[in-house]
Amino acid sequence: VHFDVMDGVFVPQITAGPGFVKALETDMLRDVHLMVADPAAQIDAFAEAGADILTVHAEAPTARAALDAVRAASDRLGRPILAGLAVMPGTPLDSLAPLLDPMPDLILMLALDPRDGAPADLAQAGARLTALEEIVAPHRPLMAIDGGVTLDTIAEAAAPEPDMIVSGSAIFRAPDPAAAFAALSRTWADHARPFATAETEHA
8 A cells, every 4th residue: 555645745645644554454565655754764754664665766865864774663663664756857867876874775756746736647657767767777676656646647657567556546546446447457467477466545
């Protein structure tokens, strides 16, 4: 389950905190996407709340410290916690170099920027994901795409062969969220690379 955590500063929206992540009863992985101005200050709280993946934004001033904090929390708690790096559509890929050593476990390419309200561009996100794969080769982390993924666009999202996709509104704004999730999962299975996964977005 993918949680969008927003602080009203880094992005204009405000959503839930670590208490919500901890309270949700699920057997699924808790994938926490921190769209916050100071992710380094939030890592321990979300790790202790049960996050299995903690993704921070490359554009956040404390991104480097946050990635290091995820690894430290994983060691301290004695369980795997993946360190993810999210990238906004307008961020130059060559600016990511300081954040790629050590390599994150996951790179999340956004197809839209929640700060400006522009529509999702899955084709651009896919092209950027492919370009980034070439930059990080041969050390390929998990690759994911987030934003604008619906039943109509899922094939386009799958074209660059990400390991994961994130879909929120297409599921939770549907008349029958369970049926929408099932339909997306079936379509994703038809297009995805082997072992790839789809995630529902919550929060």
